[in-house]
Amino acid sequence: MKVIGVIPARYESSRFPGKPLADICGKPMVWWVYQSSKKVDDFDAVYVATDNQKIFEVCKKLDIDVIMTSEVHKTGTDRIGEVARKIPAELFVNIQGDEPLLEPSTIRAAIEPFYKNGDLQISNLMTKISDPVDVANFTIPKVITNKDGIGIYLTRATAPYPKGSIEFNYYKQVCVYGFRPEALQFFCDYGAKYGRGKVESIEDIEILRFIENGYRVKYIEVDSETIAVDTPKDLERVRAIVADKIEAGRNPRFGGGKF
Secondary structure, X not given: OOEEEEEEEOOOOOOXXXXXXXXXXXXXXXXXXXXXXXXXXXXXXXXXXXXXXXXXXXXXXXXXXXXXXXXXXXXXXXXXXXXXXXXXXXXXXXXXXXXXXXXXXXXXXOOHHHHHXXXXXXXXXXXXXXXXXXXXXXXXXXXXXXXXXEEEEEEOOOOOOOOOOOOOOOEXXXXXXXEOHHHHHHHHHHHHHHOOOHHHHHHOXXXXXXXXXXXXXXXXXXXXXXXXXXXXXXXXXXXXXXXXXXXXXXXXXXXXXXX
């Protein structure tokens, strides 16, 4: 099975313009995501997909494989769809360019279900929320699945509501997705014909386009402390974590090795 990793990276962002190039310990954020992705043995290739010349040039300078894509795409998934039309593969993995703490094992978790299920069209990751503040944080999509791990809904609200008991675990989305080419084609064709889906538009969560149109999205639970960088405050948290890991790697007391 040919598997391609794609990191969508656009310069314009309502909350954080220029986010992919934000400095983290001397390297742009997209570099950190690319390095983790390249460590996934399942990938035949990994590309950054951008519509911005500055990002394109920075990637070239840092020996990052990069593809220039259209400026008209409304979502990262549309950008992945363009890559899928240019590079044939059996599976495309969307790795968000604003999650620089993602580990290779976490990324690979989105690929594994496709080896076992030839009918699977879409996968996504989720992780248990450990910080209660994140449950109410509207920038963090919460995942609701059925007993088989199939996505029922994603929401920025605090849901589901624990009416009978507070003994309940909340899960947040980890933005790594696996797509068959046919699923990507559906997403792009639907967008071209109808625009965004009804609940997708309300929640501003792309994966809802599939769920509200009857696609079964398989959710895989991972143990991940990744932080999506949506604001400059998130960036400061990530910088501190990366700096600590780099220092630990230099210090034999913490086991040495490279981050």
